[in-house]
Amino acid sequence: MKNSVATATIRVVLADDHDLVRSGIKALLTMVDGVEVVAEARDGRELVTLVESLRPDLVMTDISMPGMDGIAAIAEIRARMPEVRMLVLSMYDTVDFVKRAVASGACGYLMKDAPPFELEQSIRSVMATGTYFSPVIAQRLLQPSEPSASDELTDRQLEILKLIAQGKASKEIAFDLGLSSKTVDVHRARIMERLKLNDIASLTRYAVRKGLVNP
Missing domain, CATH: 1.10.10.10 (Winged helix-like DNA-binding domain superfamily/Winged helix DNA-binding domain)
Known part of the structure; x- marks a missing residue:
């Protein structure tokens, strides 16, 4: 049963250059109570434009996209709209990618092969506490850093x-x-x-x- 106290819908803009992957993530998000995907982008430039226009609560973006990639888009969104929270959803789990994403403005990092329940968990955590790192990523970050x-x-x-x-x-x-x-x-x-x-x-x-x- 839903809580009788109304809660604000979390408005999400989703970015991934693979239509099938993006559709699958969107389908999972539509099953999460209180979450609405308000727009989808296929590259970083389109993502920045949509975020500027719609001012969502949360961006979920891949890193590897044509043209402007996810890292560059995150940095630009952070500079223009610092109130928007950004969660990376990627297949890359190396510390270098995670650190670059965080330095650019991401507040969370989730693997694409994570179980569906973790998708909701990451959104709730980012919106409530400001951060979320999947267990495998958190473990990577605890390991000694490789030289850059x-x-x-x-x-x-x-x-x-x-x-x-x-x-x-x-x-x-x-x-x-x-x-x-x-x-x-x-x-x-x-x-x-x-x-x-x-x-x-x-x-x-x-x-x-x-x-x-x-x-």
Whole structure:
């Protein structure tokens, strides 16, 4: 039985670039008493526009989306509308992603494979206490921190690594940065040496894990 005392509906804007995933999450949310999905976005830019227009109570967003990603959208929403609470719903559980999300303005982080009851639990917790981290994420955050990418590489090496992870060849990187192809190759060799990685695929996985590029 519902409480006889009326409670305000929690208005949610949901963002995920996969229609099927977004529809599934919305279906679960419609079963939560007192929660209403007022709009859906497929990317970060659309999310920011909808939040600015609708001023919801809560944003639930994925991180990896085309164009403006979830992290950038969270930062922009926080800057413009700090009263809106933001909960990340992601398949990525690395500490780097969580810390980036929180630093940008997220107040909670939930895994996409979490049981349905945790979806409601996360919303109630974020609205009541201001934070929620799923158990697996909380456990990750308690573990000793790995060195950040900036701890391991120079600014120039980070710049080159991002371009490598985007699939660019040495000649393209050289053109973009105003360097010679030979200089780019030397930087790449030093990056691999510092990180103890032996191929481009491993460098790309490292860049994604450290949040240097979108998954």
